[in-house]
Amino acid sequence: MRKSLLALSAIAASVVAVPAQAEYLYGFGSMYADYQVWDHGFGNDDDNFGGDISDRNQAVIGIEGGAAFDWGQIYGFYDYEGVDRSGDDRGASTKGTIHYNLTESGVSLYAQVYNTDTDTGFHEQNRVLGLGYTGLSGDGWAFTPFIGAHQINSGDISGSNGGMAGWVGYYNTDIAGQNFTFSSWGEYEFARNDEYSDAQSPTNSDSWGLNGSLNAMWNYDKNWSAGVLYRFTYNKLAREGYEDLVIYRVQHNF
Numbered sequence: 001m002r003k004s005l006l007a008l009s010a011i012a013a014s015v016v017a018v019p020a021q022a023e024y025l026y027g028f029g030s031m032y033a034d035y036q037v038w039d040h041g042f043g044n045d046d047d048n049f050g051g052d053i054s055d056r057n058q059a060v061i062g063i064e065g066g067a068a069f070d071w072g073q074i075y076g077f078y079d080y081e082g083v084d085r086s087g088d089d090r091g092a093s094t095k096g097t098i099h100y101n102l103t104e105s106g107v108s109l110y111a112q113v114y115n116t117d118t119d120t121g122f123h124e125q126n127r128v129l130g131l132g133y134t135g136l137s138g139d140g141w142a143f144t145p146f147i148g149a150h151q152i153n154s155g156d157i158s159g160s161n162g163g164m165a166g167w168v169g170y171y172n173t174d175i176a177g178q179n180f181t182f183s184s185w186g187e188y189e190f191a192r193n194d195e196y197s198d199a200q201s202p203t204n205s206d207s208w209g210l211n212g213s214l215n216a217m218w219n220y221d222k223n224w225s226a227g228v229l230y231r232f233t234y235n236k237l238a239r240e241g242y243e244d245l246v247i248y249r250v251q252h253n254f
Contacts, residue, residue, distance in 0.1 A: 027067030029254035030225075034060040034247050041244035056245075059084040065254075072099040072108055073134055073144070075168075081118075091118035099132045099144065106135025110146040124154040128164050143169040150189060152196055162191030162207070179219040186212030189236075201235045209235035217251065225251040 038044055038056040064077035075097045082090035093116040099108035110132035115125045130148015137143070145167045152161035170183035189209045197205045210233060217227035229247035233239065 023070040025068040025070065027065070029063075029065035030251045031063050031254075032061070032249050032251040034062070034229075034249050036060060036231075036245055036247050038245045040246035044243050044245075058082045068134075072101045074098050088119050091116065091122075093117075099134050099146075101134060106133050108132040108134050108146075110148055112146075112148075122155075124152070126161075126164075127151040127153075130163075140172040141170065143167065152193075154196065154199070157193070157195045157199065159193065161193050161196050162189065164189050166212075181215075181217045181219060181225070183215045183217075184213065186210065200238065201240045203240055206235050209233070211236045213247075217249070219253075223253050225249075225253060227251075 036056075036058050039053045044053050058081060060079050060081045061083055062077055062079040064075075066073065066075035075095075077093075077095050079093045080090070081092060093114070095112070095114045097110070097112045099110055101108045108131065110128070110130050112128040113125065114127075117123050128146075128148040128150050130146060132144060132146035134144055136145075145165070147165040148163065150161045150164040152158060164187055166185070166187040168183075168185045170181060172179070172181045174180070187210070189211070190207065192200070192207045192209070194205070197207045200206075200209055212233075213229050213231045215227065215229045217225045219225045227249055229249060230244065231247055232242070232244040234242050237243070
């Protein structure tokens, strides 16, 4: 847990370090409460989990924020997981990303750090450094892809872990007089090292994995949103093959 708090501090420090002369374009921030329901997914059964899938259901609280400047973009979140469980069965995850524009067209230097810890002693940190593109946007929508070299630190496994390609995208629109935001993010890991491949896919030792989400949020008030997130993985989260869950969210927007 302490490592996640340190990572969150580093994200906050990077935001504070934004040059004062940078032109602010837009930003967002929110606090949210989630309930993650594994038995509402389509790719899971009790045999895959060695017990009742519903035992993995949990409540999560978190905070996230992002901003765009004339030089690029930043984003970060912090999740405190298992708040409905006993104090020795909880976890925390933190993520920070940055796009620093290298050209006026939107080609960017991309960096990402994702850190997760649990009170049971599990720790994993993913680091990505590569290129992105911030030039795909319009009125109420944006799509931002990236690709880069991937490093891992997970238990006894550390060092180079192949590459990662991914995306973040959103579309904001009105339907029947109500405002909705549809968004998605994804991360495709490829050419993983053998140790990590064996850990995530012990039967097939697949050298790739997928991690992402499809989200629909109803912005029913200026400061409040509610919605559903469909979370999916393949050979990720220490589970082989496809698994998914549904997340129900209530969110306060700053």
